[in-house]
Amino acid sequence: MSLVRKFIVSLLRLKEIFVVDYEFKIRDRALHLWVRPYKSGCLCPQCERRCTILHVCASPRMWRDMPVCGWSVFFCYHPKEIFCPTHGRIQERIPWAEPYARITYRFEYALLVYGQLMTQKATARLLHISASTLSDLLHQSITRLRDGHRIRGLTSIGMDEISYCKGHKYATIVYDLDRSCVVWVGQGKGRDTIDLFFQESLSPYQRDQILWAACDMSEAYIGAIQEHCRNATLVLDRFHIVKAINAALDEVRKEQWREASAQERKILKGLRWLLFKHSSTRSKNDSRILHALQRGNRRIYRAWLLKDEFEHFWDFKTQWAAERFLKRWTTAALRTRLEPMRKLANTVRKYSTQIISFVESRLTNAVAEGLNRIIKIVKNRASGFRTLDAFTDMIFLTVGDVDIPAQIPAEFRAL
Numbered sequence: 001m002s003l004v005r006k007f008i009v010s011l012l013r014l015k016e017i018f019v020v021d022y023e024f025k026i027r028d029r030a031l032h033l034w035v036r037p038y039k040s041g042c043l044c045p046q047c048e049r050r051c052t053i054l055h056v057c058a059s060p061r062m063w064r065d066m067p068v069c070g071w072s073v074f075f076c077y078h079p080k081e082i083f084c085p086t087h088g089r090i091q092e093r094i095p096w097a098e099p100y101a102r103i104t105y106r107f108e109y110a111l112l113v114y115g116q117l118m119t120q121k122a123t124a125r126l127l128h129i130s131a132s133t134l135s136d137l138l139h140q141s142i143t144r145l146r147d148g149h150r151i152r153g154l155t156s157i158g159m160d161e162i163s164y165c166k167g168h169k170y171a172t173i174v175y176d177l178d179r180s181c182v183v184w185v186g187q188g189k190g191r192d193t194i195d196l197f198f199q200e201s202l203s204p205y206q207r208d209q210i211l212w213a214a215c216d217m218s219e220a221y222i223g224a225i226q227e228h229c230r231n232a233t234l235v236l237d238r239f240h241i242v243k244a245i246n247a248a249l250d251e252v253r254k255e256q257w258r259e260a261s262a263q264e265r266k267i268l269k270g271l272r273w274l275l276f277k278h279s280s281t282r283s284k285n286d287s288r289i290l291h292a293l294q295r296g297n298r299r300i301y302r303a304w305l306l307k308d309e310f311e312h313f314w315d316f317k318t319q320w321a322a323e324r325f326l327k328r329w330t331t332a333a334l335r336t337r338l339e340p341m342r343k344l345a346n347t348v349r350k351y352s353t354q355i356i357s358f359v360e361s362r363l364t365n366a367v368a369e370g371l372n373r374i375i376k377i378v379k380n381r382a383s384g385f386r387t388l389d390a391f392t393d394m395i396f397l398t399v400g401d402v403d404i405p406a407q408i409p410a411e412f413r414a415l
């Protein structure tokens, strides 16, 4: 072997592969490497037995490899059809790529790792392919590597909705809260979507194995979990409850703002974010403003007081104390003449068992919220997704239950 060919083999770290010839295509900025997989004979892709050659493909096939110094690199080879005593007529094993793939394992690995780290546009540019080819390749690759994967050992689940496109297109995401990853993504946020998850992705045995479930106060989620998971304790998610209380409080504030005169509005100005603040992050000045509010606007102050009191709920250690607290809180809320607060109190009363189960379980969707943050970053990076498929691909690639790049054969996992 000439020195140059030896150099190329070492540089590209090609094991088991021989470079027969190379060719620089100046106009295409491409390096074509004519390669041969084995010293002698061809191997069956299924049993690795050395087999007899039946015929050699007339036209060469090309596989795209990682670009080097601005050159796109291609492997070229005439694959052979062989005869295996066990598996019959079959195409020989190609050590650098999946059967019938157009890219090498190494390229595929780069595609997946870059896809986790950066925008598809940037990935496409680094790998010398167009953005549309890239999304096709990603989809094929992720589908293949996740193929046959089953959900395993699921005991705590979380459910949440997320919008993936402008115009209110929603997807439901199911999380494994123990392993903090996404196990399922489905179109829509209604009951039928969730039923689909329980029926198609889990066996009856697996459904019975679920002991904890966290979700927000949506009828669809609660109903589905109660129906499908007999052994699960449902915990309404802390973040969503806090969010609902804040929303009710904001409703009261807006009402008062609409009715207020110019003079009164002076007191209400800049209240919005202050009202949402947790007591631990309140400054002295904040307390002063809230004090002034007590005299300035009783209604907002009362709503805020209810919200502030509810913070204590999360500290209870015993169920009976939490229950007593919740009863008092809802009664107090219902006594006010603040419609949003009364509405909320009724919902809280309705789901009080599920809210109180937090005390024992301490289960929250915090893990899910963390994952959601990553998903939102991915979404914003891509400035939204037109199809759910593309969105699902990216979710599974970044926070899925399978480490997708790790599915590529180890010797090709280098960047």
Ligand SMILES: [Zn+2]
Pocket: 044, 045, 046, 047, 048, 049, 084, 085, 086, 087, 088
């Ligand atoms: Zn065979």
